[in-house]
Amino acid sequence: MGEYRKLWFTLIGVLIVTFSLLGYYGAEVYRVAPPIPQQYVVEGSGDTLYTHDTVLDGQTAWQSAGGMQVGSIWGHGAYQAPDWTADWLHRELVAWMELASVEEYGKPVAQLSDSEKAVLEAKLKAEYRRNTWNEDSGTVLLSARRAKAIEQTAEYYSRLFGNDPEFQSTRSNYAMKENTLPSAERREQMAAFFFWTAWAAATQRPGSEATYTNNWPHEPLIGNKPTPENVMWSILSVVIMMAGVGFLVWGWAFLRKEDHAEPEAPKRDPLTLVPLTPSQRALGKYLFLVVALFTFQVFLGGATAHYTVEGQHFYGIELSRWFPYSLLRTWHIQSALFWIATGFLAAGLFLAPLINGGKDPKYQKLGVDILFWALVVVVVGSYTGNYLAIAQIMPENLNFWLGHQGYEYVELGRLWQIGKFLGVVFWLVLMARGIAPAFKQKDGDKNLLALLTASVVAIGLFYGAGLMYGERTHLSVMEYWRWWVVHLWVEGFFEVFATTALAFIFSTLGLVSYRMATAASLASASLFMLGGVPGTFHHLYFSGTTTPVMAVGASFSALEVVPLVVLGHEAWENWRLKFRAPWMEKVKWPLMFFVAVAFWNMLGAGVFGFMINPPISLYYIQGLNTTAVHAHAALFGVYGFLALGFTLLVLRYIRPQMVFNESLMKRAFWWLNIGLALMMFTSLLPIGLIQFHASVGEGMWFARSEAFLQQDILQTLRWVRTFGDMVFIVGALSVTWQVISGLLSSRAPAHGVAAASLEGKSSTHASGGCCGSCSE
8 A cells, every 4th residue: 555555544444434324224224114015904894905916016017117217206207297106195185185075065175265174184184194004914094085085096097097088188298108008907006006105205104203205295285394304404414515625625725745746748649659459459349339329319318308398299290109208218318328338348448458568368359349249239138128118018027127127227127237237247357357467566556556446346346236126126125226326336436437547547648647646546536435325325315214314315415515626626637638748639639528527527416416415405306307407417417528538538549540620529529518508507407496496385296297397488498408409419429420430530550559568667667557758
């Protein structure tokens, strides 16, 4: 560890503490998850309304219809259709009130006096918040009146998800295809699942004044409002965030050691002085796959956004008959994960020979080729399975394994998910074969290499967390593991890998000192992991968890913002690298994309992330378009630009004779950034804020309702997004054409890039690095 001992101990200590918290309270999620009763029994008659198996059968039916791509459950999912939990709950409450009004006063609710209505609302709240679950017998008692209200609500959903002509307009407004779930039996089962999620949201947890979902969603009819703990931890999270920023600034000012002996930039690009290896030459097809999937995703995004204004049509064509909203949104999200991951994999495979002294391990090119075609098989197989599942062609017993899991970001069937995991593990093996020999060298500083290796191992293994739940796993437990993938794997370990890989590249180029690159990477990793690991819980405030999970999630996720406040400095440091040597002009555009990463990390992950982070904020806006603002700005703004930057950087070196087209790259860079900003500031954010106001004033059900979303102002704002989408598409096509034309421009000569076994005076030589004064 040497001079980095304190930094290593800090990182190790952070990982021990944070993963201990994640594991301890993860066990708490299992223990306190809302029960799925064996039976829901109607008082008096003794009839069984629903059973444990009916609810789980309904969960699988919901998954087969697209799951979180058709509306949302507990706030997680798509934004066009309602949140089914909030929607069911409100519809059932209204039905109960109408039944009670007729039974007790002989007239509908609209004709009741204020005092009469107040009496019924008090009875409503008492009945719905009372927990009648008997743990010993596993049963829940329901009043006969409530059973009738449930049956009426279930009938509505059965007709909505079928092809009842009366609800055709509603299905169009929700961007649902006709006959979304053809089987009447499956629709009845799905209704049972929707009911259970609403029951958990209305029923008080034993020994608590809050419901199983911490009083989410906001529903004034039964007094669902933020808990005192929600408000308290929201305020404390802001205090913690401000304290973290303050301490970071003080530490930055007083503890940061300037490296005055900045290395002299080499006269020639060190990575152009030695031959390309066969495995590096083989990376061209990876870059093509990146931009092909990126382009596919961008057009899917445009079509998906258009569905929000035409519902079932695309400029008059009834596209939903073949490619419904739920399918295109599934492919849109999965394409993003595939091309971004492929960009990262390509960057790692490019680095492996550098680390291995400029040589490929035996059969490395064969491994790179096998991995590529395995990725293609997984992409094609998962997309095909998604289509067959949502079209209801695939047999229901095969849906989870080959079709559609139903959960956002892990929609691909389990078989394809296993294939993806094995592919990432195989990438880890390919990386390890290049890295391991460097550790056998006795001389030199290997700390940066060790951190890079650790991030590679984490990326290779932590995707496996998505295999920890099954088709019929409890929803709360599934959410815990799903966010290991979406938050921890992507936002945590990919961030560390990216930071370390860039530090390794820049130090190898001789532009920054190895010591400063190592120290900065270790410090950044500690900061990312400190907030990022237990911060996973901020996605689970209202997913059937208790106050401790909220406290840990709010406190630590507030710290995720802390390292983002210094990203302006990181952007400046990346920008100034282009002036360090004349040959850096040839990698100007990859650097510009890395500058964009720093900007969007600050704005998208930092500002917009914290906007929805405190419990009191998320209570009202979980599942609204404000979430989409953060998702677009953070996923594409950070990881998308990063993957494209890696793609352009690798392209630059595997095609040494290629010169970036200046006008094309200007258009690509600026139109992508401007298009993304227009999407958010002219459409998604205004819609989200208007929904926010409605959610606070009326309830979550109203902010996602058909009547609210079809207002003229919101329709206009959704149309306005077209301008931002078109600008973005032009930028996307420009970068795609640059990569394709670059790949086709020329074949790489025998001597073109990069090994890191070059002789030099830097300590990076020991780990395969280069100091900058290199010779062949």
